[in-house]
Amino acid sequence: MLDIRFIRENSEAVQINAKNKGNDVDITSLLQLDSSRRELQTQIDDLRAKRNDIVAQTKGGRPTDELIAQGKAIKDQLTEIELRFKDIDVDFMTLLKKVPNMALATVPVGSTEDENVVTKTVGEPTKFDFKPRNHADIATERGWIDKERAAKVTGSRFAYIEGDLVKLQMAIVQYVMNTLSDETKIAEIAAGAGLKVSSNPLKPILPPLMIRTDMYDAMDRLEPRDDRYKLEGDDLWLQGSAEHVLGSMHAGEIFDESQLPLRYLGYATSFRREAGTYGKDMEGILRMHQFDKLEMESFTVAQDGHNEHLLFVAIQEYLLAQLGMPYRVLEKCTFDIGKPNACGVDMETWLPGQDKYRETHTADYMTDYQSRRLNTRVRRESGNLELVHTNDATAFALGRIMIAIIENGQTADGQVCIPTVLQPYLAGRTML
RNA sequence: GGAGAGGUCGCAUAGUGGUCUAGUGCGCUACCUUGGAAAGGUAGUAUGUUCUUAGGGGCAUCGCGAGUUCGAAUCUCGCUCUCUCCGCCA
Numbered sequence: 001m002l003d004i005r006f007i008r009e010n011s012e013a014v015q016i017n018a019k020n021k022g023n024d025v026d027i028t029s030l031l032q033l034d035s036s037r038r039e040l041q042t043q044i045d046d047l048r049a050k051r052n053d054i055v056a057q058t059k060g061g062r063p064t065d066e067l068i069a070q071g072k073a074i075k076d077q078l079t080e081i082e083l084r085f086k087d088i089d090v091d092f093m094t095l096l097k098k099v100p101n102m103a104l105a106t107v108p109v110g111s112t113e114d115e116n117v118v119t120k121t122v123g124e125p126t127k128f129d130f131k132p133r134n135h136a137d138i139a140t141e142r143g144w145i146d147k148e149r150a151a152k153v154t155g156s157r158f159a160y161i162e163g164d165l166v167k168l169q170m171a172i173v174q175y176v177m178n179t180l181s182d183e184t185k186i187a188e189i190a191a192g193a194g195l196k197v198s199s200n201p202l203k204p205i206l207p208p209l210m211i212r213t214d215m216y217d218a219m220d221r222l223e224p225r226d227d228r229y230k231l232e233g234d235d236l237w238l239q240g241s242a243e244h245v246l247g248s249m250h251a252g253e254i255f256d257e258s259q260l261p262l263r264y265l266g267y268a269t270s271f272r273r274e275a276g277t278y279g280k281d282m283e284g285i286l287r288m289h290q291f292d293k294l295e296m297e298s299f300t301v302a303q304d305g306h307n308e309h310l311l312f313v314a315i316q317e318y319l320l321a322q323l324g325m326p327y328r329v330l331e332k333c334t335f336d337i338g339k340p341n342a343c344g345v346d347m348e349t350w351l352p353g354q355d356k357y358r359e360t361h362t363a364d365y366m367t368d369y370q371s372r373r374l375n376t377r378v379r380r381e382s383g384n385l386e387l388v389h390t391n392d393a394t395a396f397a398l399g400r401i402m403i404a405i406i407e408n409g410q411t412a413d414g415q416v417c418i419p420t421v422l423q424p425y426l427a428g429r430t431m432l
Numbered sequence: 433g434g435a436g437a438g439g440u441c442g443c444a445u446a447g448u449g450g451u452c453u454a455g456u457g458c459g460c461u462a463c464c465u466u467g468g469a470a471a472g473g474u475a476g477u478a479u480g481u482u483c484u485u486a487g488g489g490g491c492a493u494c495g496c497g498a499g500u501u502c503g504a505a506u507c508u509c510g511c512u513c514u515c516u517c518c519g520c521c522a
Contacts (some may be wrong), residue, residue, distance in 0.1 A: 071502025
């Protein structure tokens, strides 16, 4: 969430920003609640101060009847005011949590996702001397995915991934883990992008796949709840992205500045109900209730936050380029970046089977919007305590990148060329 | 799942209703002492919020939340986490 002090001092800009994000919140009401709340808080503090005085006077013995009577009077007043405070506080917090993060000035203003701006296109759509097929055809024919049996066991939007496709996924995971946990690689990627950032490698993590309600909410990723799986009988949800469990990992902690930037590479299965997408992307494994993902997450000081975002984008581009995939980069507009974001980039990879670019990556920069509620802070060298900035970004969504590999690497006879960098992880094979 | 013990200031501990604005030790910081250091001494040592021109003050925080009370670290209830034992289990 935003700092209420920032909202007080920049109410107009906050209101405009909320409108630009298609997330209109009544800032005037919020400020009224804020002022009532503070007024009541002052009254409560004064009454408590009086009560503390009375308690102090009883030191060493029993209080007089007079003091007890005074105490009782204060207690009655406090009870009444505290009740009013609580009511207002609930409304205040509800409204405050609805205020979206401020978009950076560089984020294009837009009211639909069509207003995202393509900033870069790398490579050409793959050319074939035959009509390329989509991954669902090829993978079914090759015995790599079985959705019929999955439908029987779990319903739609699930699949059994089988055979060589499993090996391909493991190869990608191994390749990315090795690459991003290598400090010299990170330095190389940063230099290639002209970024002056730390070369701290990413630490591989296998995180828990469930998350408690309070942490999910603090990450500002619980809503819309319709898209989340809730576990019956426990205060737990299935995570929708490793970001959710990686970003909340250091809640309530204070880093030493020397520990930052702290970078993680999580490998986790993500779960999404895909509510409201009936009939959309039903072929193959593009949109599933469950998919495996390699996700990057980082914690930095405020000054390094945006460069960290650019580093993550550079890593995404590097990985896609290493696989030889044609892709394009989109700067997401205010409508599309999401409530906790200050800015966001999507990467779309060319899918010949669909004859279009489809989203395979996203990179989110949250400034201190998440860390404020998570209470994740850093002790600066100056001695100051500050909120950290958080970034998350997809390294690879395994399902989608395998679609891209299958469709871009297909041959006329239904084989698939393995990208060179992955071949060492597949026993040197060149084709699947 | 069952039984029990616990969660106190960075760390370790004391604290079973008012002298706790939480004691002590360690650590850390500054100063004194010293040729320098150690030892010793003195002072300080959290976070949030709010008021204040400043200096500083108020309030809250003893795992979290509710309750009892004039007054709660302390009593009651719920939750949570850790440890020990039993059961189950990859």
